[in-house]
Amino acid sequence: MRVGIGGNNVSGQTGSLAVTHTVGISNMQTTGRPNDVLVTYSLGSCIGLTLLDPVAGVGAMLHCMLPLSKIDKAKADRNPFMFTDTGVPAMLQAVFDMGAERRRLIAKVGGAASLLDEKGLFRIGERNYTVLRKILWKNNILIAAEDVGGTVARTMYLYMRTGQTVIRSRGKETEL
């Protein structure tokens, strides 16, 4: 899906190009370039997950929408990144293929917001987060930091040069 801001923006001097890659909803992006920035916008109940192996210099960002792929298997086959249960394993495989090692992976999470929903009418964010934890746990990966829940939209950045994951919400930036 196209997102409003972004596309791929190139800035900086030739030789040290900093390229910003926008990760759309239901999408994932890996990078092995030291100056890349990965960004995803409009995280509501969706999960934003960053993985970084600082030694191999491999990073990735996932923006998945819904917890379980069983609601539409055909769609999950075409695009596993729409769902948490298929998106996270596919993302892990992609970073392993690029030389990342499980024991070095730093995982950070943003999103899983809810509405002002005191009665728990829609639990999409909560379910996304539960499924995520389960899959990471099965894969022996701990969550190093997170900013989840609440009623805010989040933007998430991964800066490969510094290894920082940053969340922007309500006009403020916070490093995870």
Place this chain on the structure above:
Amino acid sequence: MSRREQILSTLRSTPALPTPAIRVVQLVQDPEVDIRELTEAIRYDPSLTAMVLRLANSPYFGAARSIGSVQEAVMRLGTNRLFRVLMASAVAPLAQLAVRGYDLAPGKLLEHAVGVAVAVERLAASLPKRAPNYAFTAALLHDIGKIAMGSHVRIDAKPIMDLAFRQNLSFEAAEREALGIDHAEAGAVLLELWNLPPHLVEAVRCHHEPDKAESDTLVVDLIHAADSLCLLAGIGSGADGTHYRPTAGVLSRLRLGTKLGERVVCEVASSLEDLTDLLTVSTGDELKCH
């Protein structure tokens, strides 16, 4: 003059919001254009839908009864007049795509409007009773007040969001607290000024407070539920985030829970991917609108 009166006066002087109707113009310029394809292209563009309905309902075209859907408007206007209307709206100053006050990047409000319209159709399909045609139109226009409030009145949503957090209010309640009016009512005021049918105006006015609707509660319910799902899933959301309260009565009337909600979100996301071509204008045209 109170803040509310100031805002109402600004709204009254807001022209009909034009839109970069590039895709439609491309279709119109094709001598072999399929009228159904053209109708589809208009249906998925909220500003253009507003423009076409406004013109179709204007005294100039002698509207004897209110026209609530693009299909009716196309029939009423006839192809030639429709083409002129579309061309005029394209050369008119292009709509600002970004809605700054609400921190909506270019394209985001459109994405949200189309997402809600598709979600309304999907939710309606799960019900035994057929929803009226104008539900789709009302869904597309439900946040038109954000364009007026964000771009013309130039409100800033951030302090309103702070107020909402401090006082434990939903976002639109905080808008009323701070400004004396919320974006739903602002949208309704505009649609009323453009002589759109009262049931359409009512649906837009009540989309965050569905229990206040006096007529046609089905459409209001559908828009409220579809809007809640799209805001939650981050489909075209802005500074107001997910800070809205879903109404329990609506969800039980629509028999809508997390499971059906997830299926609808899944279908909306896929439809938005399919609709991208229809909604996309080329980069050069997009730059002109900023």
